Amino acid sequence: MATLSLRDVRKSFGATQVLHGIELDVADGELVVIVGASGCGKSTLLRIVAGLETATSGQVVINGRDVTELEPADRDIAMVFQNYALYPHMSVFGNMAYGLKIRGMGKAEIEKRVKAAAEILGIGPLLDRKPKQLSGGQRQRVAMGRAIVREPALFLFDEPLSNLDAKLRVQMRAEIRRLQRRLGVTSLFVTHDQVEAMTLGDRLVVMNAGRAAQVAPPMEIFERPADTYVAGFIGSPAMNFIPATLDQGNASARLSDGTLIRFADGPRPGEAGMPLTLGLRPEHVETGDGPDSLPLAVELIEPLGSETVVHGRAASGMAVTARLQGAFSGESLPVRLTPTHLHVFDAETGRRLEP
Amino acid sequence: MQKKVIFKGRLLPLALLAPQLAVTFVFFFWPAGQAIYQSLLREDAFGFSREFVGLENFQEVLSDPSWVNAALNSLVFSGCVAGLALGLALFLAVQADKSLRGATVYRSLLIWPYAVAPAVAAVLWLFLFQPNVGLLGRGLNAIGIAWDYRLNGNQAMILVIIAAAWKQLAYNFIFFLAGLQSIPASVLEAAAIDGARPARRFWTIIFPLLSPTTFFLLVVNLTYAFFETFGIIHALTSGGPAKATETLIYKVYVDGVQNLNLGSSSAQSVILMILVIGLTAIQFRAVEKKVHY
Numbered sequence: 001m002a003t004l005s006l007r008d009v010r011k012s013f014g015a016t017q018v019l020h021g022i023e024l025d026v027a028d029g030e031l032v033v034i035v036g037a038s039g040c041g042k043s044t045l046l047r048i049v050a051g052l053e054t055a056t057s058g059q060v061v062i063n064g065r066d067v068t069e070l071e072p073a074d075r076d077i078a079m080v081f082q083n084y085a086l087y088p089h090m091s092v093f094g095n096m097a098y099g100l101k102i103r104g105m106g107k108a109e110i111e112k113r114v115k116a117a118a119e120i121l122g123i124g125p126l127l128d129r130k131p132k133q134l135s136g137g138q139r140q141r142v143a144m145g146r147a148i149v150r151e152p153a154l155f156l157f158d159e160p161l162s163n164l165d166a167k168l169r170v171q172m173r174a175e176i177r178r179l180q181r182r183l184g185v186t187s188l189f190v191t192h193d194q195v196e197a198m199t200l201g202d203r204l205v206v207m208n209a210g211r212a213a214q215v216a217p218p219m220e221i222f223e224r225p226a227d228t229y230v231a232g233f234i235g236s237p238a239m240n241f242i243p244a245t246l247d248q249g250n251a252s253a254r255l256s257d258g259t260l261i262r263f264a265d266g267p268r269p270g271e272a273g274m275p276l277t278l279g280l281r282p283e284h285v286e287t288g289d290g291p292d293s294l295p296l297a298v299e300l301i302e303p304l305g306s307e308t309v310v311h312g313r314a315a316s317g318m319a320v321t322a323r324l325q326g327a328f329s330g331e332s333l334p335v336r337l338t339p340t341h342l343h344v345f346d347a348e349t350g351r352r353l354e355p
Numbered sequence: 356m357q358k359k360v361i362f363k364g365r366l367l368p369l370a371l372l373a374p375q376l377a378v379t380f381v382f383f384f385w386p387a388g389q390a391i392y393q394s395l396l397r398e399d400a401f402g403f404s405r406e407f408v409g410l411e412n413f414q415e416v417l418s419d420p421s422w423v424n425a426a427l428n429s430l431v432f433s434g435c436v437a438g439l440a441l442g443l444a445l446f447l448a449v450q451a452d453k454s455l456r457g458a459t460v461y462r463s464l465l466i467w468p469y470a471v472a473p474a475v476a477a478v479l480w481l482f483l484f485q486p487n488v489g490l491l492g493r494g495l496n497a498i499g500i501a502w503d504y505r506l507n508g509n510q511a512m513i514l515v516i517i518a519a520a521w522k523q524l525a526y527n528f529i530f531f532l533a534g535l536q537s538i539p540a541s542v543l544e545a546a547a548i549d550g551a552r553p554a555r556r557f558w559t560i561i562f563p564l565l566s567p568t569t570f571f572l573l574v575v576n577l578t579y580a581f582f583e584t585f586g587i588i589h590a591l592t593s594g595g596p597a598k599a600t601e602t603l604i605y606k607v608y609v610d611g612v613q614n615l616n617l618g619s620s621s622a623q624s625v626i627l628m629i630l631v632i633g634l635t636a637i638q639f640r641a642v643e644k645k646v647h648y
Contacts, residue, residue: 052544073550085541089563098559099549150549 002063002076002153002186003028004049009058011044018044020210021058029184031177033201035191037233040207043158046190050156051075063153078147079156082163084139086131092118092142093127099150117145120179137168144176148183155180155187161196173199194234198222206230224343228350231279231343237309237321240285242278242337243347246270253278253344257316259292264339266355270346277350279343282309282323286336293334296320301328387628393621412622421598422606422623429602432516433580439520440576441569444527449557451528452535462532469525473586480518481591504592508599511592515600518591519584527572534568535561567641574638582631603627 004026011019018041026032034042047053049060051072059068067075078099086095093114100110118124121141131139140160147155157176161169177200180187191197197204198218206213206221206229214226225231231239244253250267252260253276261278268276296312308328311321312335322335344353362368394412398405416422451462468476486492486503495502504511538561546556562569585604588594594601594609601609604627611620 050544050548052547072544072548073552077548079545079548081541081545083539083541085539085545087542087546087560089566098546098551102550102555146545146549 004063004154004186004188005059005061006045006049007059007061009045009048009060010056011041011048011053012056018210019048019055022212024205024212024215026186026188028186030202031180031187031189031200032203032205033189033191033197034205034207035194035197035201035233036207038192041210042190042192042207045207046079046156046158046188049154049188050077050079076153077156078150078152078154079158080140080143080147080160082159084131084143084160084163086139086142086146088131091128091130092123092134092145095131095142096145096149099146113149113151114145117149120148120182121145136164137172140164140172144179148179148185153186155185157187157189157191159191160189161191161193169196176200194236198234204234206233208233224352225279226352228277228279228345231345231352235281237282237323239279239281239343240320242280242318242320244276244278246272246274246276248272255316256318257314259294259337261337261339261342263342263344263355268344268353268355270353275347276353277345277347278337279345280337280341282321284338284341285320285322286338287322287324287333288336289334290336293336294320296322296333296335298331298333303327390621390624390628393617394625395618396621397618408618412618413626416619416622416626421601422603424598425601425603425606428512428598428600429581429604432512432519432584432600432602433577435516436519436523436580436584437573437576439516440523440527441572443520444524444572445531445565445569447524448528448531448535449561451532465528466525468521469529471522473522473584474590476522477518477587477590480514480521484514504596506596508596511596511600515584515588515591518587519580522587523576523579527576530568530572531565534565538564570641571638574634574641578631578634581634582627 004024006022006024009019009022010017022045024032034045036042044053048055051060051067051070051074055068059066061067062075062077087098090098096114096117097110100113105113114127115124118127121144123138123141123145126134126138126142131142134142140163143160160176161172164172173196176189189197189200191200201218203215203217204221205215208229214221214230216224216226221230221234225234225239228241232241242255244255244261246268247254247260250270250272252262254260294314296310296314298310298312300311302309302311306325308324308326309321310324310328310333311319312333313319320335320337322333345351346353395407395409396405397408397412447465451458451465471479481489483489484492484502484504486496486505492502501507502510504514542564543556543560546560551559581602582604584602585608588600588602588605589608592600594605603623607620607623607627610616610623614620
């Protein structure tokens with residue numbers, strides 16, 4: 001079992017810098033998910049940890065040992081690839097045994113380990129098959145098996161669920177989580193899917209344009225996003241962003257139409273009149289008539305069964321999305337921007353402003 | 356999508372097939388039929404008399420020591436050409452597959468030899484290895500190796516092998532490179548993470564995954580060395596010295612065109628025809644079955 005530390009990892013491809021100094025500490029047995037939109041550098045970061053890509057500067061430390069200059073083979077890691085990367089000419093057994101054979105392990109021991117791993121993953125009857133005779137989910141399992149027989153210090157997952165259909169993805173997600181808990185292997189998991197990230201990770205690294213925008217446990221990221229990027233990226237449908245300015249006394253925000261919203265949790269630092277971005281998740285938009293309610297002209301209704309997502313626009317032109325319990329129909333919807341769950345960001349830097 | 360097109364009449368499909376059928380008939384069936392017919396006849400050099408002799412020509416050919424010699428030459432020649440052309444092409448393709456600066460230039464240059472006509476290729480190698488004027492020929496003599504392929508049969512064989520292999524190198528290279536590029540990078544990365552060093556990765560992953568390509572090329576190369584190297588041998592050594600580089604295909608030419616022994620020459624052609632049919636059959640089988648993982 002092991003820890004992983006990244007020290008100021010930077011990477012440039014030619015003149016393009018894709019990683020701007022990533023710092024990360026992963027504790028023993030922890031599963032950290034790196035999540036971000038495509039092109040944010042998350043896969044590059046994982047490949048640097050694997051040794052498949054060299055960092056331009058910075059260090060990768062596994063279990064206290066600086067492995068930055070080492071070959072992938074010498075890092076004691078295992079990786080599960082998006083396209084599984086099984087050896088097509090080898091049987092399932094051969095695929096799982098390959099790494100062990102290279103390490104010069106005895107036949108009996110190899111057989112024992114492969115059998116045990118196959119048992120855990122439920123692929124025991126498939127050991128003689130070739131990869132092309134397997135379904136996507138089975139290939140995924142073999143790829144996992146190939147990783148776990150090696151008993152590495154570190155598991156790396158590079159979007160391993162992206163090629164599966166939706167149902168299987170949910171199933172494998174839970175399975176990976178259980179397996180990782182059971183084996184207690186320190187893991188790094190890369191995905192672009194925020195649901196996957198939220199459900200799998202002990203902690204998330206939300207990446208934006210080569211920087212770690214926030215590193216925190218899933219619920220903390222959801223409840224206290226560090227900036228507007230994280231706030232907009234995590235949560236579905238995405239958070240409503242409303243431009244406003246800080247009012248006299250720093251305890252409330254003024255919208256462009258003059259509406260005043262008092263912060264429920266106290267004043268924010270800053271000067272009166274500074275531009276703010278207010279964030280309110282669609283599920284926190286309250287509906288119903290009242291003195292401070294805002295009529296929305298409904299533009300789009302998305303029924304999801306147990307709930308309905310309504311996209312509308314206020315008279316001032318401000319777009320608001322609301323998530324309602326049950327069904328909804330109608331041309332207009334009165335909503336209230338209640339301050340209880342309001343997120344306040346500096347409009348210029350995008351950073352969160354705490355009371 | 357429906358792949359089969361169904362024609363209403365007979366005329367259009369026949370008209371569409373006609374050019375191909377005509378070419379096949381004129382350049383294959385007709386000469387092949389002639390060869391088979393001729394192989395059963397004995398004819399004098401001036402064409403004044405011919406007599407039907409049945410399989411006598413074949414009997415004569417197969418028991419002729421100079422034919423056996425040519426057959427052995429062919430085996431050595433084909434084996435070495437295929438081995439050399441495949442081995443070198445694979446090596447070069449592996450090198451070209453690496454992400455190198457100017458890789459495209461390097462790849463293009465390696466493909467050029469294929470565009471060179473066999474006789475021109477032969478002359479090129481002639482100028483390199485000619486003992487009096489050739490750069491390498493003079494060099495070899497200068498360092499004390501008595502190099503003269505016009506006198507030494509083994510040296511002559513080496514020379515035609517090199518020239519013939521060089522000619523085929525480009526073709527093999529293209530196929531190997533395509534084969535290498537179709538191996539997903541992630542499979543090799545997975546092997547690297549599994550602990551395999553480059554040499555091991557090559558022999559346990561790349562080489563097995565290339566085996567369908569290799570097998571296909573092996574058959575193509577053998578066919579090439581057996582049947583398409585006449586020009587190179589003719590221009591370089593004319594089968595000499597003392598028939599040291601006379602292969603089966605070259606002997607067909609010598610006996611038929613130079614010695615005007617049409618019956619024997621035809622019988623030899625027929626034997627070669629059977630050989631090439633056999634090789635092609637093996638290849639088709641393999642393609643169907645796919646010597647695959």
